[in-house]
Amino acid sequence: MNKQIEKAYADRPKNTVYQITVSVIVLACILWSGSAVEISKGGFSGLQIAGNILNGILHPEPKLLFNLTIQGVPYLLLETVCIAFLGTLVGSVLAIPLSFLSASNLMPGPIAFIGRLIIMAIRTIPAFVYGLMFIRVSGPGAFTGLLTMSVCSIGMVSKMYIEAIEDLDTRILESLDACGCNTLQKIRYGILPQLIPNFASTVIYRFDINLRDATVLGLVGAGGIGAPLIFAMNAYRWNEAGSILVGLVILVLLVEYISTKIRVKLARG
Known part of the structure; x- marks a missing residue:
């Protein structure tokens, strides 16, 4: 051997x-x-700034962290969550018809190809660019963040939806067809039970991504907590920046914990 x-x-x-x-x-x-990487000559200054940020996180500004007005961290975090949630919801709903039109096992080849081409075009443009575009349309504010998150969600969510649709077990539909079920009954008892867990897991995962993207979009004026964060850092108010970062860390950990529990529940039943 x-x-x-x-x-x-x-x-x-x-x-x-x-x-x-x-x-x-x-x-x-x-x-x-x-060869394209250039080392900055201000190494000491960079380390000093990093130390100031760390010191601000360790010593956050209590008045800002527990301020319940519209300038406080709790309200800004709530606005960020709302932007991410509504953007995910709208984008996920809009992605459903586009996904069915792009599924090769349901639609003819040319129609599915056009649908996938549209999805690819949507995915090509970064969220930051979408934010700058929508600011010109609707002005700065939370509504701009909502529009940006919605469009950005369509690209990724549609792709995941298509994979779930193309993995449908057609034998279940054939069994229902043999039992004399009509089209609505086949959709109700054969398609939706297979798609809903995958769709819901995709939406939750996209919400996690949008929550982080909504923070970045605040830098361009698309609402949320990003703008106060960059203003505090530019003004060297490290304690205020630390308060915002502490709030972000707590929020992300909380959302991550809840979303993980929901995804595990969906996967295991």
């Missing part, structure tokens, strides 16, 4: 040249990419 294993190992395909070629290409790409 050992001799057979040794013989099989000795007769294995030799791909040394291929491995060396790939290694050289990867190393060349790393070196070429590293």
Whole structure:
């Protein structure tokens, strides 16, 4: 037995040249990419700023952290959550018809190709660019963040929806058809039970992403807590910046815990 294993190992395909070629290409790409990196000369200043941020997180401003007015951290976090939630909800609903039109097992090839092309075009543009575009349309504020999150959600959610639709077990539909069920009954008892858990898990995952993106979008005036954060950092008010960051960390951890519990419940039933 050992001799057979040794013989099989000795007769294995030799791909040394291929491995060396790939290694050289990867190393060349790393070196070429590293040539574009420029080390800043203000290393001491950068470390000092990083220390100030850390000190602000360790010593947050209590008045801002527990301020219940519209300038306080709780209200700004609530606004950020609302932007992410509504943006996820609207984008997920709009993604449903687009996903069914793009599913190759339900639609003819040309129609599915056009649908996938639209989804690809939506996914190409970053959320930051969408935010700058919608600010010109609706002005700065939470509504701009809602529009941005909605459009950004369509691209990813549609892609995940399509995968769930194309993985449908058609044998269940054939069984219902043999039982004499009509189209609505086949949708109710054969399609929706298969799609709803996957759809819900995708929506929850996208909400996690949108919650972080909504914070970044605040930097361009799309509502949420991002704008006060950048203003506090630009003004070197590190205690205020620390209060906002502490609130963000607590919010993300809380949402992550709840969403994980829900996804596990959906996966295991």
